[in-house]
Amino acid sequence: MKKVEKILRVVLCFLMLLSTVSLNVTNVNATNYSLSNDGNFFIRFKSSNPNANWNTSSGIWTLGGEKVFCLEYDIATEVGNSYVPTDEYTTYSASKKKYVNYIAYFGYGYKGDKSYERYAATQFALWSYVSNYEYSFAAYDGTMPNKSASTGKANHRLNYDEFIKDYNEIRKLAKEHFEMKKPSFHNxxxxxxxxxxxxxxxxxxxxxxxxxxxxxxxxxxxxxxxxxxxxxxxxxxxxxxxxxxxxxxxxxRQDEMGKPLVYSSGKAQKLLRAGFGDADYxxxxxxxGTGSLKLAKKDNKGQYVPHVEFKISYNSDMSSPLGTYTTSSDGTVTINDLYTGAIYIQETKVPSHLILDPTIHKIEIETDKTTTFTQMNQWKQGYIQVTKYDKKTNQVVQQAGVEFDILKDNQWIETISTNNNGIAKSGLLDYGTYTIREKKAPQNYVIATLTESQFVEENGKIYEIAIYNEAVVGEIELIKED
Missing domain, CATH: 2.60.40 (Immunoglobulin-like)
Incomplete structure (x- = not known):
């Protein structure tokens, strides 16, 4: 019995540290905590240290109502020892903090498991890491005192299979997470x-x-x-x-675990509250994404057109436009840094010879690419209609075949002829100023020598021109004979 009591008084505890590479230092105060024993767990164990012997039990310890774990093996502590928090944890290396961080995380309390097997497995996983020794285990089949001699709390014979499962799982998960790379898209x-x-x-x-x-x-x-x-x-x-x-x-879970904290009590075993340091993020x-848009303006003759204005917006109703953009001398304009996705374009102003097209066009901008949108506009076109009048009577000369030449910039465009009603109509003529010149006069009329000028500026309009001719005047010579 004395041997058992001695074993129970020796704390075979295991490192319980927490944190990641950059731990925030825990502020500590001078509060004293009295060490309590919540009973002991029984299992046979032995480290790979050549001088080690088989042991059969270790304590379950609390400070201030929280479970704690031993940081130093083969150093004794006793129930009732007065412990104070320290800043010692902050002196650990980054790798040590990180490894113990995950032993603690996957240890006691992981997924709600607060069994005695999980507590013992956590201690041995910590101890193995700190001491760099491997452990051998066997089920304890000897006589076990029902209660702790020092506190009267119940002792616990561990379920060997459950303990081994927990021990292997904690070590495996802690190692994997310690060595784990961050996701490939990190940073x-x-x-x-x-x-x-x-x-x-x-x-x-x-x-x-x-x-x-x-x-x-x-x-x-x-x-x-x-x-x-x-x-x-x-x-x-x-x-x-x-x-x-x-x-x-x-x-x-990390928040619920709190921050790790080392407690000391003179030369007694140092203990650790199993908190969680800074996480891995x-x-x-x-x-x-952004791309560029190149707007190009052409007319129906295939010519690029400068001075055309567009507005663009991310909204289909053209609200909140990004601005107005004007084609340069080459008939194009490029807008950079537009967000990838749908953008809407609307023409707002064209040179006077073209028909404005207010259609809203949807364009898809691609990331890091230039999307080109070319819009074609029709020239404004109209008709010239000539009616032939008798200058003296002001009546329409209803003769077919009277011809007129239509010129633009002294270049012949077409020749038109009157119908039986004395009317001659051109085909569609592009925007601009035209000269109308009579080429063939009506029968019995003098050809009109004056030219008429007409500016075609409205699309689809018929511009009517009246041209007057004087009738041919002859002389009758009467000769009287007897």
């Missing part, structure tokens, strides 16, 4: 190619660790996680990049 910039879920960007984690991360910060974006992929989209455009963050593990930025 990268993700580009969105438009608005709405239909334009979502899907990113894949080539390191295959994303499934172990939870979304912590979405910055107002929609982010769906499925296996090793994220689907990201936005409902509206945004100017500044959005910062997003993932956290390795369960944020709620994966960060990425999200921006709207």
């Amino acid at each position: 990268q910039t993700i580009v969105l190619n438009g608005i709405g879920k239909e334009n979502a960007t899907v990113i894949k984690d080539n390191n295959a660790v994303l499934s172990d991360y939870d979304l912590l910060k979405d910055s107002g974006l929609h982010i769906e996680k499925s296996g090793q992929s994220l689907k990201i989209w936005t409902d509206s455009l945004f100017d500044q990049s959005r910062s997003c963050q993932l956290i390795l593990g369960d944020e709620k 994966a960060n990425f930025q999200v921006i709207m």
